[in-house]
Amino acid sequence: MEDHHGNPPTGLVAALARARSPKRPGSDTPAGTAVRPWPGPPCPIPEAGPADLDLRALLRLSLAASDTSGRLRPTPSAGALHPVDTELVVGTGCSLPPGRYGYDPLRHRVHHVGPPVDGTPAGVTAALSVTAQRTVSHYGHRAWPLLLLDTGHAAAALFLAARALNTGEPRVQLDGHAENPLAVVRIPPPDVRSPRRPAETEAPPTPAELLARRSTPPPLPGLPPHDALRAVLATAERAGHGGLLRWCAAVGPPRPGFVELAHGGTALRRHTSGETRPTLAAWAAGQTWLADAGTVLLAHGCPTDADAAHIRRAHLRAGFAVHLAHLTAQRHGLAARPVGSWQQADLGAALGAAPGRDWVVHALALGTRHADEENST
Structure with a gap:
């Protein structure tokens, strides 16, 4: 209660x-x-x-x-x-x-x-x-x-x-x-x-x-174009300012891995290599469709020892930023769906950093084809 x-x-x-x-x-x-x-x-x-x-x-x-x-x-x-x-x-x-x-x-x-x-x-x-x-x-x-x-x-x-x-x-x-x-x-x-x-x-x-903004039903296949993904990441970073959150994107083939903004937001750089989307799907309350999403934009931070005000601020700002990023995705013709429920999603520990410091807070799944288009092929 x-x-x-x-x-x-x-x-x-x-x-x-x-x-x-x-x-x-x-x-x-x-x-x-x-x-x-x-x-x-x-x-x-x-x-x-x-x-x-x-x-x-x-x-x-x-x-x-x-x-x-x-x-x-x-x-x-x-x-x-x-x-x-x-x-x-x-x-x-x-x-x-x-x-x-x-x-x-x-x-x-x-x-x-x-x-x-x-x-x-x-x-x-x-x-x-x-x-x-x-x-x-x-x-x-x-x-x-x-x-x-x-x-x-x-x-x-x-x-x-x-x-x-x-x-x-x-x-x-x-x-x-x-x-x-x-x-x-x-x-x-x-x-x-x-x-x-x-x-x-x-x-x-x-x-x-x-x-017209609506959450696209899964699946969300298709890797977004480089410029579209850069624009979505840039919107999220601007809207999620304040140093509480960091932003990256898990991309699918042909070169799966994590990418992030570089050079003042004008380009993308590869942060890690390797397929990560199945792990994200398991962390996201077992939403298996995420393993095949074109890209998963991630807001991460909010360490285990964060106090209540920090928790509120990080999650409020993540929701705000993902909403604005969703509009940018829509403007670039992408399918998009926010993903908010994350369990055991210690991203920092999974990437070899100290545990408990860098958790997934929110996400936006992105693809180039909507579910109805995929099912019609």
Whole structure:
């Protein structure tokens, strides 16, 4: 059981150790409601004025479900369980009046839960927390890394939606210090005085790109072209900055092994040689299809002695970075699927370094052909 914030009672350090162990989860338990029971009646999100931040479009492009089951959304989630809850703190310049609102992604409605907080800035601040039971119901003791990764993906979805709508520059807080909320995304209203985005970032996504982003069902065969893989790795490294994580990619034939970025991100270099994908498949909860994926992009780090804040920060940042890397893969015509559950995945020890220092945290499987194309040949 979790406490009233959904935090593991024995601590996140112990929870991660259990999740990394070979122990298998038990039988499924009830997941509970798919949406947090916000108080008050659901309200539609008004149409935005010409100078307002369009919250209806922002949430449609990032978190809203597009089918009645609630599974089909612009942001991925382990097991399509979607444990992330979103409270909106709305200031001036938005399509909703200032106040605090709970978001219902199934109905694309909001619940007014309180007045605005003193000093609320213009625009919207999205506070992301989790209802752990949804993920625990299927993944059991393996749930907590997945909950954090899902939150990072949700933060990235909001970030990309803001960029697609040309809002003020979004600011993402993934520092790992808070247990609740786990992450905060602040999005100012459109403003020509917003600072210019760094030149090295990609062009803003279009709404169509965000709505088309989906996790490709396996298998994902086919080695991505050199330039496409370099671009995906570069996106992940930029988005996963902060020194907590390192990034590499396990590539398949004709020259299997690990590659990483070199020369300031302008080229790839070979880190090790030899086939590694079957081992990754065994580590990834026995997902055998990974052994035949064209490439597996890996975020690794988060040592055994990491404290709770480090664990939260590393996993939140990994989810955020993999989400942005997924969009880059999509732009290069690649099939892609995030992979979040990893057991005994001590990558450093497997490569001859000291054990317990360098664990697989998250991954993105990449291929050049989608499953339906492969099955039709």
